Amino acid sequence: MTQRLNPYTAAPDGLAALGGVETYLHKCGLDPKLIALIKTRVSQINGCAYCLHMHTEEARKLGESEARLYLLNAWHESNLYTARERAALAWAESLTNIAATHAPDDVYDETRRHFSEKELADLSIAIAMINAWTRLAIGVRSVHPADILKAA
Numbered sequence: 001m002t003q004r005l006n007p008y009t010a011a012p013d014g015l016a017a018l019g020g021v022e023t024y025l026h027k028c029g030l031d032p033k034l035i036a037l038i039k040t041r042v043s044q045i046n047g048c049a050y051c052l053h054m055h056t057e058e059a060r061k062l063g064e065s066e067a068r069l070y071l072l073n074a075w076h077e078s079n080l081y082t083a084r085e086r087a088a089l090a091w092a093e094s095l096t097n098i099a100a101t102h103a104p105d106d107v108y109d110e111t112r113r114h115f116s117e118k119e120l121a122d123l124s125i126a127i128a129m130i131n132a133w134t135r136l137a138i139g140v141r142s143v144h145p146a147d148i149l150k151a152a
Contacts, residue, residue, distance in 0.1 A: 048134035050143070095127045
């Protein structure tokens with residue numbers, strides 16, 4: 001696969017703006033490990049190899065276990081995730097698949113039980129951002145690091 005364009009050089013101000021939101025997310029108070037888990041799950045749903053590589057590495061650096069990363073696609077069937085994580089994952093799936101789900105009240109209500117208003121707003125921003133990043137990466141055909149190594 002060949003990268004179609006480099007958005008960092010084509011639209012540096014736009015990418016800097018996205019980076020500003022990421023800077024906010026790093027300081028917002030949500031657990032970085034939870035954000036990495038959400039970003040990994042959304043990357044799975046959207047099928048973004050580049051983002052999956054990035055966020056599983058990030059999660060591992062933050063101490064995430066291999067078992068939880070391997071089972072993330074089947075989190076509904078696993079007891080390895082806390083009630084708070086499960087609520088966040090359900091909310092992430094709901095917002096990522098918004099055309100089909102329309103963010104149902106039951107998913108919102110369960111998520112709200114585990115997150116304050118600010119936390120839920122920040123979680124929603126994190127979900128929106130990883131959806132933006134995956135769409136950008138897939139759209140420009142960002143080359144996965146393993147593909148770069150294989151080509152060399």
